[in-house]
Amino acid sequence: MTHFRNFFTRKRVRLMLLSLALLLSGFALYLDITVRMHFEGKRWAMPARVYARPLELYPGMKLRPEQLSLELAMLDYRVAADPREPGSYRRQGDEFTIVTRPFKFWDEAQPALTLQADFSGTHMDTLTRQDTGKPVTLARLDPVLIGGIYPAHNEDRVLVRFDEIPPHLVKGLIAIEDRQFYSHHGFSARGTARALVTIVRGGGIQGGSTLTQQLVKNFFLTPERTLRRKFTELLMAMLLELHYAKDEILEAYANEIYLGQDGNRAIHGFGLASHFYFDRPLSRLDLPQAALLVGLVKGPSSYDPRRQPARALARRNLVLQEMRKLDFITQAQYVAARAAPLGVVEKAPEGTSRYPAFVELVHRQLRRDYREDDLRSEGLQIFTTLDPLAQTSAERALTGRLTQLEKDRRLPPKSLEGAIVISHSQNGEVQALVGGRNTRFEGFNRALDAARPIGSLIKPVVYLTALERPGSYTLATLLDDSPLVWKSRGTDDWKPENYDKEFHGQVPLRVALANSYNVSTARLGLALGVRQVMDKAHRLGVERDLQTFASSLLGADSLSPLEVAQMYQTFASGGFRVPLRAIREVMMADGQPLQRYPLSVEQVIEPGPAYLVTQALQTVVQEGTADALKHYLSPDLRIAGKTGTTNDLRDSWFAGYTGDRLAVVWIGRDDNQPIQMTGAGGAMTVWGEMMARLDPDPLIPPVPENIESAWIDPATGLRADASCAGAIELPFIRGSAPTETAPCGAGSPVRTIKSWFERIFE
Amino acid sequence: MRKMHRVVVFAMIVTLLAGCAGMLPSAPEDRPVSDNNAVVALMDSARTDVAGGKPDAAVASLERALRIEPRNPRLWQELARLRLQQGQYQQAEGMATRSNSWAGDDKALRAENWRLIGEARLRRGDHQGAQAAFDKAATPGN
Numbered sequence: 001m002t003h004f005r006n007f008f009t010r011k012r013v014r015l016m017l018l019s020l021a022l023l024l025s026g027f028a029l030y031l032d033i034t035v036r037m038h039f040e041g042k043r044w045a046m047p048a049r050v051y052a053r054p055l056e057l058y059p060g061m062k063l064r065p066e067q068l069s070l071e072l073a074m075l076d077y078r079v080a081a082d083p084r085e086p087g088s089y090r091r092q093g094d095e096f097t098i099v100t101r102p103f104k105f106w107d108e109a110q111p112a113l114t115l116q117a118d119f120s121g122t123h124m125d126t127l128t129r130q131d132t133g134k135p136v137t138l139a140r141l142d143p144v145l146i147g148g149i150y151p152a153h154n155e156d157r158v159l160v161r162f163d164e165i166p167p168h169l170v171k172g173l174i175a176i177e178d179r180q181f182y183s184h185h186g187f188s189a190r191g192t193a194r195a196l197v198t199i200v201r202g203g204g205i206q207g208g209s210t211l212t213q214q215l216v217k218n219f220f221l222t223p224e225r226t227l228r229r230k231f232t233e234l235l236m237a238m239l240l241e242l243h244y245a246k247d248e249i250l251e252a253y254a255n256e257i258y259l260g261q262d263g264n265r266a267i268h269g270f271g272l273a274s275h276f277y278f279d280r281p282l283s284r285l286d287l288p289q290a291a292l293l294v295g296l297v298k299g300p301s302s303y304d305p306r307r308q309p310a311r312a313l314a315r316r317n318l319v320l321q322e323m324r325k326l327d328f329i330t331q332a333q334y335v336a337a338r339a340a341p342l343g344v345v346e347k348a349p350e351g352t353s354r355y356p357a358f359v360e361l362v363h364r365q366l367r368r369d370y371r372e373d374d375l376r377s378e379g380l381q382i383f384t385t386l387d388p389l390a391q392t393s394a395e396r397a398l399t400g401r402l403t404q405l406e407k408d409r410r411l412p413p414k415s416l417e418g419a420i421v422i423s424h425s426q427n428g429e430v431q432a433l434v435g436g437r438n439t440r441f442e443g444f445n446r447a448l449d450a451a452r453p454i455g456s457l458i459k460p461v462v463y464l465t466a467l468e469r470p471g472s473y474t475l476a477t478l479l480d481d482s483p484l485v486w487k488s489r490g491t492d493d494w495k496p497e498n499y500d501k502e503f504h505g506q507v508p509l510r511v512a513l514a515n516s517y518n519v520s521t522a523r524l525g526l527a528l529g530v531r532q533v534m535d536k537a538h539r540l541g542v543e544r545d546l547q548t549f550a551s552s553l554l555g556a557d558s559l560s561p562l563e564v565a566q567m568y569q570t571f572a573s574g575g576f577r578v579p580l581r582a583i584r585e586v587m588m589a590d591g592q593p594l595q596r597y598p599l600s601v602e603q604v605i606e607p608g609p610a611y612l613v614t615q616a617l618q619t620v621v622q623e624g625t626a627d628a629l630k631h632y633l634s635p636d637l638r639i640a641g642k643t644g645t646t647n648d649l650r651d652s653w654f655a656g657y658t659g660d661r662l663a664v665v666w667i668g669r670d671d672n673q674p675i676q677m678t679g680a681g682g683a684m685t686v687w688g689e690m691m692a693r694l695d696p697d698p699l700i701p702p703v704p705e706n707i708e709s710a711w712i713d714p715a716t717g718l719r720a721d722a723s724c725a726g727a728i729e730l731p732f733i734r735g736s737a738p739t740e741t742a743p744c745g746a747g748s749p750v751r752t753i754k755s756w757f758e759r760i761f762e
Numbered sequence: 763m764r765k766m767h768r769v770v771v772f773a774m775i776v777t778l779l780a781g782c783a784g785m786l787p788s789a790p791e792d793r794p795v796s797d798n799n800a801v802v803a804l805m806d807s808a809r810t811d812v813a814g815g816k817p818d819a820a821v822a823s824l825e826r827a828l829r830i831e832p833r834n835p836r837l838w839q840e841l842a843r844l845r846l847q848q849g850q851y852q853q854a855e856g857m858a859t860r861s862n863s864w865a866g867d868d869k870a871l872r873a874e875n876w877r878l879i880g881e882a883r884l885r886r887g888d889h890q891g892a893q894a895a896f897d898k899a900a901t902p903g904n
Contacts, residue, residue, distance in 0.1 A: 576856070584822075596818055603859050702866065
């Protein structure tokens with residue numbers, strides 16, 4: 001007994017307690033480090049968020065009511081009989097009442113506004129504040145969120161910040177999972193006690209978890225259920241609460257929690273789940289949708305809304321009921337939410353972005369200026385140039401036309417592919433980018449990466465090079481379209497042919513381009529010098545190396561649709577090179593402006609020749625290879641464009657511009673097999689259908705000061721009297737119009753002059 | 763003799779006036795920049811931003827205005843003036859040239875654009891080019 005007592009001397013007890021405390025604190029320290037490491041790893045990786053352009057609203061703007069409806073639908077604005085909440089609207093015929101969401105733009109914050117907009121036809125008539133009745137000069141809708149740039153190890157997450165989580169979702173979580181969340185220290189005494197009782201009774205370990213404990217549980221890879229693990233989790237939860245604020249813990253929870261399964265892929269976090277079940281960003285969920293996600297926390301497979309809709313509905317309604325009990329929602333909200341359908345999209349969308357091809361372009365442009373790590377972790381906000389209305393038109397036209405073309409030409413279904421780039425013709429902003437007919441596919445982006453022979457799309461460059469020498473070439477100059485054999489050492493003779501297999505003798509320059517004659521173009525290009533022509537293509541904005549073979553003059557070189565767009569942009573903007581841009585501004589996570597990508601212009605082509613090329617490209621549409629465009633768009637729009645077709649009909653191209661937009665369309669096959677269609681038969685029909693939906697502005701280029709016009713007899717290329725039959729009025733660079741006159745009428749000198757010409761050329 | 767005298771005086775006045783045109787200050791004109799109020803408002807906010815030392819915000823506003831009216835030469839000119847102030851001479855010249863392409867027969871506007879181009883070239887050290895631009899600014903009809 002004394003021995004025993006001796007053993008437990010005070011000193012010894014103290015020593016033992018001390019070592020136990022040391023051991024415990026060592027363990028706690030270890031846990032502390034582990035838990036913080038886990039937490040920090042989740043917390044600081046915030047993706048860059050990518051936004052479309054905000055829709056600017058002002059009286060007189062070109063916008064159809066259906067387009068505004070579409071924009072509001074893409075923004076997930078709710079239809080309401082009496083719109084009061086930000087993000088809701090009402091449409092009655094051509095009248096809209098919209099309550100905008102407040103938004104912090106790059107340059108200013110705009111509060112929520114209640115706007116009244118009236119339309120007449122294709123334009124907005126008036127725009128007023130509903131509360132004051134005063135006219136509004138200019139307002140913006142919040143921009144559509146189009147994607148994110150995610151942390152590498154979290155490719156498959158849609159991380160959200162606390163302020164992006166709908167308040168309903170937070171309240172729902174608290175109501176059903178952890179009512180004391182905002183007051184406890186990481187664990188609930190009652191819950192733990194209940195759990196202990198269950199364990200003592202031999203009922204296994206379960207339940208009683210706070211949100212903090214659930215989060216900690218997610219840090220471990222295995223769902224082990226031992227007393228030790230339970231104890232460790234408890235300690236870690238308390239430690240987390242010591243270090244972090246409640247909202248931070250909730251944010252981490254929202255990004256971690258397991259909410260479903262898509263084959264092999266686990267759906268973690270409310271952000272991704274929102275896309276997976278509803279195909280919309282988390283911040284846009286309404287009350288019943290938020291309640292459904294909250295309900296899933298308990299068991300994503302038992303309450304899977306796609307497989308177990310009845311159970312999911314019951315679970316959702318239970319969440320709503322608990323929220324109502326705590327007065328988190330009003331009775332009216334409760335009744336309305338209970339009555340709502342599940343609202344889950346039938347099939348989980350392929351990716352989380354609606355416009356992956358465009359987001360990829362944005363990502364590439366950002367990588368020139370930012371470190372990949374920063375893009376994926378700093379929570380940057382990227383404001384882009386994407387116009388969702390243009391994008392939607394482009395996607396619909398491409399997918400619709402490709403299916404139709406396959407049917408019409410008895411091609412195997414899904415064999416055709418395509419790509420589209422649309423930009424603003426004056427400022428170079430990329431408004432739409434389609435990388436293939438499966439527009440949600442995040443893989444091969446044909447608009448950026450499919451380099452294909454451009455065929456006749458190169459011809460305007462040949463003609464530009466000629467028209468820059470007004471002493472030798474004008475739109476009226478007769479070109480030689482007779483058989484050509486080009487001999488070059490070390491290669492076979494080159495004998496270009498026309499598409500119609502005919503030769504056309506003497507043809508006016510503008511007609512040769514309008515009909516896309518190969519032989520006269522090749523002969524012209526050879527006279528100018530292949531290198532000179534290719535240098536001109538570089539000057540227009542092509543950066544890729546180009547060959548200088550004779551066949552390059554007919555478009556043997558390959559370019560991507562985006563590169564073609566850059567080249568034609570210079571034509572569309574009257575000889576000014578305007579770099580294509582997909583980004584306007586970058587803002588930091590805290591709303592501070594970081595960087596702008598400003599508009600820049602450089603004159604690379606004299607205005608005179610640039611004007612003449614546009615004039616010639618308008619002739620292509622009026623009377624040349626693209627004249628069938630009139631079935632889609634009025635000739636009054638005076639659209640400029642060029643068809644492109646490659647050998648054995650493998651590629652179908654169309655590049656063209658209106659007063660406000662430039663667009664390039666490519667159609668072909670990924671395996672490069674023939675598709676049996678010309679530029680006019682394929683790509684141009686997509687272009688026409690797409691543009692028709694966008695109400696293009698007519699193309700009226702400004703007339704440069706050194707341009708004058710003259711009446712010409714097309715047959716001879718000589719000056720004619722305006723009253724002569726067949727005479728046409730053409731623009732010339734001052735002093736380059738022919739001086740010799742070809743009078744009209746029988747027996748006139750026209751014949752002699754013509755025969756004189758014929759003698760020269762024969 | 764008297765007639766001759768009058769001609770000489772007239773010629774001198776014309777030369778003087780033409781010379782002055784090239785040196786006109788960049789005073790903003792009184793007439794509104796556009797009949798579209800949204801464009802006017804954006805132009806105003808750009809000027810406020812310039813005065814407040816926020817040139818980037820001013821550029822952003824002008825670009826917004828240009829999206830609404832890409833053919834408005836006065837917006838392009840304002841952008842040229844801003845770029846010149848910011849020391850971006852190449853862009854200043856590009857914008858002023860673009861403004862000229864939309865200027866039509868607005869001679870005063872063209873003269874001011876040429877003056878801006880001359881200024882930009884001068885500051886880039888291109889004296890010959892600058893002189894050519896100033897000459898254009900001084901030529902009626904430029």
